[in-house]
Structure formats: C-alpha cells, structure tokens
Amino acid sequence: MMNTPDDILGETIRVTDAMRHNDRMIRTARTQREFSTLLRNAERLERQSIRQMVVVPVSLADLQFGRKPVFGGRP
Numbered sequence: 001m002m003n004t005p006d007d008i009l010g011e012t013i014r015v016t017d018a019m020r021h022n023d024r025m026i027r028t029a030r031t032q033r034e035f036s037t038l039l040r041n042a043e044r045l046e047r048q049s050i051r052q053m054v055v056v057p058v059s060l061a062d063l064q065f066g067r068k069p070v071f072g073g074r075p
Helices: 005-027 032-053
Strands: none
Touching: 005 032
C-alpha cells in the first residue's frame, strides 16, 4: 500500500486530534496514575508527529536509471 498524500494528511489529522484530546484529558486527570499514563501517551504522540515531519529525500541515483546487471556479471 502506497502512502498517498490523502493517507498522510489523514494520519496527520488523526495524530493532531489525538494530541488535543490527550491534552484535555491531562487537565482533568483525577489521579496520579491517570496523569502519568496520559503523559506517557502524550510523549508517544509527540514522537509519532515528529516521525511524520521527517522527509526522506530521493536522489536521482537512488532511482537506478539504466540497465540492471546480469546476475553474476559486471554492472
């Protein structure tokens, strides 16, 4: 499955909504345990959003234009 721009946008929106919801829940946490769990969840969502921002550049050399070598032969 390819990551189309719509897929990427949808995932970004999902993570952003989850972060907002988690922030609201942190403000209303009743116990220390609930607060700690929500903080861990916030850290996980933050890492996930950072991972989405990383752009992997593709150089022309990576696209491998030209003939492919014969197995066992010279390139």
